Amino acid sequence: MTSLHGFKEISREYLNELNGEAVIYEHEKTGGQVLSVLNNDENKTFGISFRTPPENSTGLPHILEHSVLCGSKKYPVKEPFVELLKCSLQTFLNAMTYPDKTVYPVASPNEQDFRNLVGVYLDAVFFPNLTPNTLMQEGWHYVPEEDGSLSYKGVVFNEMKGAYSSPDSLLYEHTQHSLFPDNTYGLDSGGNPEVIPDLTFAEFMEFHSKYYHPSNAYAFFYGDDDPEHRLVMLDEYFNQFDKINPQSAIEDQTPFSKPVVVKEKYAASDKGSQKAMFTVNFGIGRSRDSIADLELSVLEQVLIGLPSSPLRKALTDSGLGEDLAGVGLEDELRQLYFSTGLKGINAEDAPKVEELIFSTLKDLAAKGVSREEIDAAVNTIEFHLRENNTGSYPRGLSVMITAMTSWLYDGHPLEYVRYETALAEIKDRIEKGEKIFEPIIEEVFLNNNYRSSVLMEPDTKVGPEREAREKTKLEKARAAMSDEEYASVVSKAEELQEEQEAPDSPEALDSIPRLKISDLDKEGKEIVCEEKGELLFHDIDTNSITYLDLAFDFAGLEDRLIPYLPIFGRALTQTGTKSTDFVTMTRRMAAKTGGISPTTIVSAKHGIDESCTRFVLRGKATAERTTDLLDIISELLLEASLDNKERIRQIVLESKARKEQSLVPSGHIMAATRMKARFNEAGFINELMNGISGLEFLRTLAERVEKDFESVVADLETIRSVILNQANLLSNVTLDGKTFGSIESPLSDMIAKLPAGSCNTAKRNILPFSKAEGLCIPAQVNYVAKGANVFEHGYEYSGAAHVVSRYLRTGYLWDKVRVQGGAYGSFSMFDRTSGSLSFVSYRDPNLTKTLDTYDGVAEYLNNFEVNSDELEKAVLGGIGEIDSYMLPDAKGYTSMVRHLCGEDAAFRQSIRDQVLGCSEQDFRDFASAAQSVADHGDIVVLGSKKAMQKSGLDLKLVDVL
């Protein structure tokens, strides 16, 4: 066998699923493994993964994931990762810690840029500059307070305090731990904030040398770059190591002989709006191959995939809870499990939920799963596999994650990537009438003692008790310290702070490879768009999938009806119609289309004082099924049963529960949405629909559904009659030109059936908000926002604003709020159409200190020495943001949004020109905008009430949870 740059080829095959060739290599010296995919995807992707099973819950794998990106041998800057964020054309740059692996993926459509990213990541994982200070900054350290006491700080420490404030993520952790008490899956690889401070530097270093080794590595390449050069880059690193046995195999959990019951509590406020959550969880000991796994995926879809699926429907129809709980089928770990249940229940109803799950499954096993249900499930899965729509993620990344689910456990890396054979086999068996799913239900659910139930109840004592424990732990640590030890803690903290504040040397910064401005395209690429009256057509190769968007102007809706829109959208697609009941309609959609979903577009328009407000129904189907798609959409628009009380009640409760659950994970968005409501009509409308106001509306609506359903129906019908008509409609089709010809006339026939209608504009009455608001939730962290409409204070827009705003996020704000402040992140959000500029933090232990940082932005920008290197980096980052990579459906949709907001090609080119020409003066101009935020800005804080009361700020407090 021949050797190629130190690698031997193990296998090579062409895969239709990848439109390309997949080659497996092994590194001869170290045994390092490589999966190299060669196809014509220009969004080139690389990832290197390590098996990193944790031995405790100190979050070691997670802290290490952060730490290796803090400087390495060849790239000795404080944070190469951030330097790349500043100046790369990357379409993906991140790192993720799983329960048993740590992955480092990057992607870029530019080959040189791609190689730069790969080079920096390889150096980072194999030769990081890990020091005690790295662990202190990213993990945890003591901070001496002015009164002589101690506190904890650290990026992961606070990130995980945020995660532990989210009942949803706690439920996920407890569920997983309940099934794996004896192996690595019973631990938290992310880190439990109460355990993180037990981590020592020695353990930290040992973990790295043991697991971050080529013999424990899984390298992945994908795309249209030079395949041989991939091996050259890898060998340069792998070659510096000798083979070891990393002993990283994941032990199996022995199945239980009898089911386990777990009861946990989570922190609640005394408002009393939070309820219990409950899951029933089944360990699955089935052998792992592509057919068995696909059977389980189809079964998952059959049971809970659709609102009409029997198990989901039984749970939501029961009225016992508000929304489904559990992840369904978890198939990314060595041992699979299935988890389902309900959120928003009364704790004493948990046994009823459990009974219902079992009686429904028994019923299904006895009566059989219906063929319609199976066809709907199989089509949904098949459509997803073939469409391979990874949204804003690179397709290569999704292939890598799929490959890892067999590869990491010593299976064949392509086991699940090749799906065609398994799919054909299952379809064939279904066609023959074989009973596939009933025996699995018996085996996995009904005759399985390897299972658990998890009940999580809200408790007002949990938060204060946790704080008290932390305080005691710190006091004990302080008391145990000698004077010298305390002095050393003080000096170490000071030393860390000095190191964080010291800038990187120009030579070190120069080591980070990057493109030059001259490598960039001067002319922006426009998305193809043909205007045919009230129809936009994008002639793009979509792999024979029709993407259709119907965008209805809702400017005619009065203020009080606007918060209904998200509910209206779901009601339109999930209540059935006058001629087809809800279950049949839901199955038909799943069997014939790739899905029909509602959304909204709300934005200020460019150049005029108007808002773009559209309710959009988005549908997709294979080209040959486009007429089915049109028939279904037509039936929904004209006949949806907006008076289906049972369904409307469920939709409202689910939406409310999801909004409440999103408060912690999306706290920065909630704070920013509330902030922007002050600055223009579009911001106000968005807050009504999607912000805290939207949540308050849903709570009232839930009561009205019970007490006065008729008025709710009347409102929904008013919305239908005001907006769903031809006069309000813009259609948007993304598809190749040849196929478009065959659907053009059925589409116009469908539109002709809608009422003619007329366009109206209702008068808006923007409500006032307090200058400074505190939105209280029971969380251990805060989301701190300050913002203003800077156009009102004299700032004139230039495309360069995006360069400076982005530069702030990866520079000043990153350093002050994250690195020094210990928050997980911070954003500068500038909206060019409305002129709103907001600074927002994420999972922040601080409050006033962060506001002071925001107030310092102007001074920083005024004193900032804009040397040519830094400027060039900022411009590269700005262009990277403008040229974001998009899949075909996203291109068509984005083009429509631009059209609706009045942003034409000339305007976009002028932005590009201004980005490319960004100068020192632009930084100074933006400083004045930042100064007006400091002088006149409003404040919105979402987070801990105690922190707000202690802050001394005059915040108007609102109890949100």
Ligand SMILES: [Zn+2]
């Ligand atoms: Zn993290």
